[in-house]
Amino acid sequence: MTKLREEEQRIMDHLGDLGIHVQVNLDSMELPLAGSDAQSFGLALIRCLSQKSAMNRSRLLELAGLDTVNSTRAITICTNKIHQAIVFEKFGVPQPHFKIAFTPAKLFAALQAYGDLCVIKPATSSWGRGIARITGKDCLEGWIAARESVDPGHQSFPVLVQEYVEKGDYDIRVVIVGRTPIVAFRRVSTENWKTNTHLGADIELLTMNDEILAICERLVDVLGEGIYGADLFFDYKHLRYVVCEVNQNPEFAKSWKIHGVDVASHIAHYVRDVLGRENRVNCTTKS
Numbered sequence: 001m002t003k004l005r006e007e008e009q010r011i012m013d014h015l016g017d018l019g020i021h022v023q024v025n026l027d028s029m030e031l032p033l034a035g036s037d038a039q040s041f042g043l044a045l046i047r048c049l050s051q052k053s054a055m056n057r058s059r060l061l062e063l064a065g066l067d068t069v070n071s072t073r074a075i076t077i078c079t080n081k082i083h084q085a086i087v088f089e090k091f092g093v094p095q096p097h098f099k100i101a102f103t104p105a106k107l108f109a110a111l112q113a114y115g116d117l118c119v120i121k122p123a124t125s126s127w128g129r130g131i132a133r134i135t136g137k138d139c140l141e142g143w144i145a146a147r148e149s150v151d152p153g154h155q156s157f158p159v160l161v162q163e164y165v166e167k168g169d170y171d172i173r174v175v176i177v178g179r180t181p182i183v184a185f186r187r188v189s190t191e192n193w194k195t196n197t198h199l200g201a202d203i204e205l206l207t208m209n210d211e212i213l214a215i216c217e218r219l220v221d222v223l224g225e226g227i228y229g230a231d232l233f234f235d236y237k238h239l240r241y242v243v244c245e246v247n248q249n250p251e252f253a254k255s256w257k258i259h260g261v262d263v264a265s266h267i268a269h270y271v272r273d274v275l276g277r278e279n280r281v282n283c284t285t286k287s
């Protein structure tokens, strides 16, 4: 983990209650990779804030012989919006129509294809950062010009271009632990088309219907079981649910106090299940 936030503390408390010994390894510390060091752990639960750190660390731990939650493959896909789009297309996960633009010039064709309204996303970002709604050619020219001044070599390409989904004033966050969608809530914002809670959206508990459950099952089939925050839209134009993105390290410190589902407890129980399933001998129990 990067630091011991409320989320991590709660997970640790629950793991402790289940008799599971936890050793904290901060991003600033050495990773226990050498043979016997690595072998003395049952499982690595990755809780890094930086997507890059999460990926690098899970990869090294996996190479050293440890199982990680989430898997390196899942983290690699989830930390890159372009990877996600490609994988979801391959496996038929419903998502907004998209194009991958490798040059600024290609953005104009994409904008036109989506009726002069689209969303541009950097491949790696979170908390709504760098996500731009483009409302016409002038707007796109402004976006390109602003970018050119800081990135004249277009190093930040390719970018993901999506159709703008008429989603009302909310999106839907589903928290998945293991294979199970444990809670869903609407993130509602009347002020901002970006409905990240980080940007001030309100949380409203939502009962999951069969369509949402089916999408989550499909996501777990594609990504493997793990801990995910899946962001869905209900597309009011095409009357269907689509996946906006899947996060590999969902935050829950604020939201669980509103919806009341103890995500940390679900994570701790899932970790116990995985350890038990694989019949690990290194998981030290108190009792």
Ligand SMILES: Nc1ncnc2c1ncn2[C@@H]1O[C@H](COP(=O)(O)OP(=O)(O)O)[C@@H](O)[C@H]1O
Pocket (backbone or CB within 6 Å): 096, 119, 121, 125, 126, 127, 128, 129, 131, 162, 163, 164, 165, 166, 167, 170, 171, 193, 194, 195, 196, 231, 244, 245
């Ligand atoms: N194609 C889209 N159509 C409409 N709204 C979108 C679209 N893509 C993203 N948004 C809005 O922007 C927010 C942030 O986009 P997202 O892809 O989830 O990036 P981040 O990783 O920064 O959360 C979403 O929660 C949603 O409210």
Ligand SMILES: [Mg+2]
Pocket (backbone or CB within 6 Å): 127, 128, 196, 231, 245
């Ligand atoms: Mg998001």
